[in-house]
Amino acid sequence: MIRLRDEHEKSWDENRYALLRGALDSVEQRALLDWVETLAGWPETPGRWMKYFEGDRRQLCRVENFLPYHDGLRGLLTRTDLCETLERLCSEPAVLFKEKINYKLPGGQGFAPHQDAPAFVSFDQTYHVTLLIGVDPMTPENGCLELVNGHCDGQSLAQAEDGTIRPDVAEGLDWQPLATEPGDVVLFDSYVPHRSGPNRSREPRRALYVTYNGVSQGDRRADYYARKRRVFPPECERDPGAPLPEESRIFNLGNPIR
Numbered sequence: 119m120i121r122l123r124d125e126h127e128k129s130w131d132e133n134r135y136a137l138l139r140g141a142l143d144s145v146e147q148r149a150l151l152d153w154v155e156t157l158a159g160w161p162e163t164p165g166r167w168m169k170y171f172e173g174d175r176r177q178l179c180r181v182e183n184f185l186p187y188h189d190g191l192r193g194l195l196t197r198t199d200l201c202e203t204l205e206r207l208c209s210e211p212a213v214l215f216k217e218k219i220n221y222k223l224p225g226g227q228g229f230a231p232h233q234d235a236p237a238f239v240s241f242d243q244t245y246h247v248t249l250l251i252g253v254d255p256m257t258p259e260n261g262c263l264e265l266v267n268g269h270c271d272g273q274s275l276a277q278a279e280d281g282t283i284r285p286d287v288a289e290g291l292d293w294q295p296l297a298t299e300p301g302d303v304v305l306f307d308s309y310v311p312h313r314s315g316p317n318r319s320r321e322p323r324r325a326l327y328v329t330y331n332g333v334s335q336g337d338r339r340a341d342y343y344a345r346k347r348r349v350f351p352p353e354c355e356r357d358p359g360a361p362l363p364e365e366s367r368i369f370n371l372g373n374p375i376r
């Protein structure tokens with residue numbers, strides 16, 4: 119069950135993130151693994167789910183916008199225990215803003231230090247909560263998430279030109295690797311600084327990142343994907359001769375995506 123206990127509430131109050139160990143049982147974990155493997159095999163199809171790649175070998179690194187096409191994942195990401203937990207964290211009912219699976223296959227790149235809030239400004243929204251569910255064990259070796267403790271004042275830190283945290287500021291932060299097991303769930307808000315290393319192991323490190331916002335900030339999922347498709351489309355929808363617009367930057371913040 120994805121429910122907050124006292125220790126999670128305490129962690130949230132102190133750090134704006136909480137780690138819920140063993141929130142999914144073994145049956146749910148197996149189903150999730152199966153779904154994530156299925157999505158990796160879906161063909162690149164213009165106008166539908168969005169597959170992104172990294173490196174010269176076009177290694178799969180992300181699938182997004184899969185909710186309309188997958189009943190199991192839609193059920194998991196909108197179920198009652200999760201919605202009630204999100205309502206507590208957003209202080210009002212929450213709606214789903216965006217969903218992605220980061221595949222981080224062996225050799226897959228890490229993510230530069232960043233906060234999500236500066237990348238989620240396209241629709242005048244100010245606050246989001248992201249749910250992370252690790253499909254594989256997440257370790258320092260395979261590039262687990264690293265978070266900063268105590269950054270809970272809802273402020274954006276100084277940014278470099280590319281929207282990531284300015285390196286001199288990032289260097290001074292207290293980074294904590296958050297190793298997780300399959301079935302663990304992490305919730306963190308859009309101001310928590312985070313980063314991750316590359317996958318140096320021989321196994322995939324797959325994880326779901328699903329972002330929600332309070333309903334008073336609007337149901338903008340469809341708008342988000344319409345805009346992302348326009349300014350940072352998957353490769354199968356790109357005109358190979360046309361450069362991506364400047365606005366594509368915030369749809370690809372700190373990321374290794376081509």
Ligand SMILES: O=C(O)CCC(=O)C(=O)O
Binds near residue numbers: 220228261312327
């Ligand atoms: O999957 C990771 O290693 C980090 C993901 C992340 O920070 C992001 O997608 O913004």
